[in-house]
Amino acid sequence: MAFDLALDNLRQRQWQKLPFATPVPIAELPTPALLVNESRLDANIQKMARYLGEREVGFRPHSKTHKCPVIAHKQMAAGAVGICTAKLSEAIVMAGAGLNDILITSPLASISKVSVLAELSSTVSGLSIVVDQMANLELIVEALPAQGKVGIVADVDVAMGRTGTRSLDTILQIAKLADAHPQLHFVGIQHYAGHVMHIEGFAERQAKSLALWEQVAEHVAALTAKGFAPEVVSGAGTGTYNIDSAVACVTDLQVGSYVFMDQEYLQIGSEHSALFDDFEVSLTLAATGISQPMAERAFTVDAGYKSLASDTVNPEPIDLPGAKFRFGGDEHGIVVLPKPGGDTPPIEANNLVGRVHQFVTPHCDPTVNLHDYYYVHDGEMVYEAWPITGRGCSW
Numbered sequence: 001m002a003f004d005l006a007l008d009n010l011r012q013r014q015w016q017k018l019p020f021a022t023p024v025p026i027a028e029l030p031t032p033a034l035l036v037n038e039s040r041l042d043a044n045i046q047k048m049a050r051y052l053g054e055r056e057v058g059f060r061p062h063s064k065t066h067k068c069p070v071i072a073h074k075q076m077a078a079g080a081v082g083i084c085t086a087k088l089s090e091a092i093v094m095a096g097a098g099l100n101d102i103l104i105t106s107p108l109a110s111i112s113k114v115s116v117l118a119e120l121s122s123t124v125s126g127l128s129i130v131v132d133q134m135a136n137l138e139l140i141v142e143a144l145p146a147q148g149k150v151g152i153v154a155d156v157d158v159a160m161g162r163t164g165t166r167s168l169d170t171i172l173q174i175a176k177l178a179d180a181h182p183q184l185h186f187v188g189i190q191h192y193a194g195h196v197m198h199i200e201g202f203a204e205r206q207a208k209s210l211a212l213w214e215q216v217a218e219h220v221a222a223l224t225a226k227g228f229a230p231e232v233v234s235g236a237g238t239g240t241y242n243i244d245s246a247v248a249c250v251t252d253l254q255v256g257s258y259v260f261m262d263q264e265y266l267q268i269g270s271e272h273s274a275l276f277d278d279f280e281v282s283l284t285l286a287a288t289g290i291s292q293p294m295a296e297r298a299f300t301v302d303a304g305y306k307s308l309a310s311d312t313v314n315p316e317p318i319d320l321p322g323a324k325f326r327f328g329g330d331e332h333g334i335v336v337l338p339k340p341g342g343d344t345p346p347i348e349a350n351n352l353v354g355r356v357h358q359f360v361t362p363h364c365d366p367t368v369n370l371h372d373y374y375y376v377h378d379g380e381m382v383y384e385a386w387p388i389t390g391r392g393c394s395w
């Protein structure tokens with residue numbers, strides 16, 4: 001019953017673009033509103049696709065960042081070899097919007113979820129899932145319907161300690177069973193080092209990431225020696241896209257945040273600059289100034305924890321140089337203005353309330369998960385809304 005309810009909910013969701021009969025200015029949106037600048041988004045997708053294409057590395061973007069089939073279709077049109085989803089429910093949403101070649105990057109460990117996966121496998125072409133224990137693979141074998149086919153990717157943990165196996169024996173057993181079963185296919189391995197992505201400073205990030213890939217390369221060699229050469233060695237993210245793409249054994253990158261960029265990523269620094277500005281900020285949050293109890297010192301906007309998710313840093317005001325955002329609770333943010341006489345020009349404090357201001361999001365993925373739509377704009381006018389169809393898909 002619970003699964004029927006959850007599945008019905010997913011099936012009823014809309015995913016297609018919703019064009020506006022008449023475009024509206026950003027200032028007229030129902031704030032807090034999540035904005036996407038489409039030309040910047042497209043530039044990011046093209047830049048990543050081109051960068052990886054030139055290096056003959058596959059582009060397997062992670063849709064956990066945007067949860068939006070419209071964007072996933074753009075990524076496929078740019079040459080992606082497939083998309084990733086973090087969870088089964090995201091895969092159902094993407095499949096419902098006509099996407100194929102989906103890799104689910106988190107393991108499933110219960111028969112109820114594996115049964116849903118098995119059902120999905122008869123309608124999606126190129127459905128793969130990571131597995132890190134024989135018991136989970138055996139569940140898949142048990143649940144598969146006659147016409148289902150599932151690609152199996154062994155999830156390898158080298159140092160993060162989140163999902164995956166550290167045992168070469170387990171990896172070999174997974175490969176052997178997947179290779180032998182007529183409805184399974186041993187695709188290869190995944191190695192994702194999330195704890196490396198946000199290391200500040202390119203040199204340190206590079207050294208850490210390459211050291212981990214050396215251990216993965218040993219697994220690849222061992223699999224190959226036993227006759228299970230992986231077709232796919234997938235992993236990495238935005239923070240290491242130009243590091244891991246140079247690793248010989250890597251076949252494709254699961255880059256996610258580069259489509260939008262966020263404050264957490266901007267501050268890690270790139271190869272040549274203190275700011276990680278290889279990609280443009282295409283995602284912002286629009287919020288309206290609603291109150292000003294501290295007169296010249298600060299003002300309050302209508303966006304707090306319910307519209308901006310953060311695990312470390314704060315949102316960054318875009319049109320108010322020197323101002324700093326701090327959370328004022330669930331529904332409010334307090335924008336503290338720079339002190340007069342500092343490095344930045346003074347901000348006129350008496351027209352901030354009633355105006356719409358934009359902020360770079362602190363962490364794009366969980367912020368997206370708080371919204372129903374992207375409002376798509378060209379810098380001034382909003383001309384479409386794109387449903388965030390995978391909102392709340394955390395199962």
Ligand SMILES: Cc1ncc(COP(=O)(O)O)c(C=O)c1O
Pocket residue numbers: 062064065086105192194197235236237238239254255256257258
């Ligand atoms: C397994 C996996 N691959 C790829 C990514 C994408 O990472 P990023 O958003 O840093 O590009 C994530 C993000 O959390 C992930 O969990």
